[in-house]
Amino acid sequence: xxxxxxxxIALGLGSLAACNNSPQExxxxxxxxxxxxxADMIEANTENVTDNMQANAENTADQVRNEGEQDAxxxxxxxxxxxxxxx
Numbered sequence: 001x002x003x004x005x006x007x008x009i010a011l012g013l014g015s016l017a018a019c020n021n022s023p024q025e026x027x028x029x030x031x032x033x034x035x036x037x038x039a040d041m042i043e044a045n046t047e048n049v050t051d052n053m054q055a056n057a058e059n060t061a062d063q064v065r066n067e068g069e070q071d072a073x074x075x076x077x078x079x080x081x082x083x084x085x086x087x
C-alpha cells in the first residue's frame with residue numbers, strides 16, 4: 001500500500017514538474033523517479049521478508065514451548081498415575 005501511494009505521488013509530482021522543463025530535465029527527472037521507486041520497492045520487500053521471518057520465528061518458539069509443556073505434563077501425569085507424586 002505504501003509503495004502504491006508513493007508511486008502515485010511521484011507520478012503526480014513528475015507530471016507537474018514536467019510542464020516547464022526541457023526534454024533533458026524531464027529525462028533526468030524520470031531517471032531519478034524510477035530510481036526512487038526502485039529503492040522504495042526494495043525497502044518494502046525487505047520489510048515484508050523481515051516481518052515474515054519474525055512471525056515464523058515466533059511461531060516456532062511457541063511450538064517449542066507448547067511441546068515442552070506437553071512433555072512436562074506427560075511426565076507429571078505419569079508420576080501421579082504411578083503414585084510417585086511428591087507434593
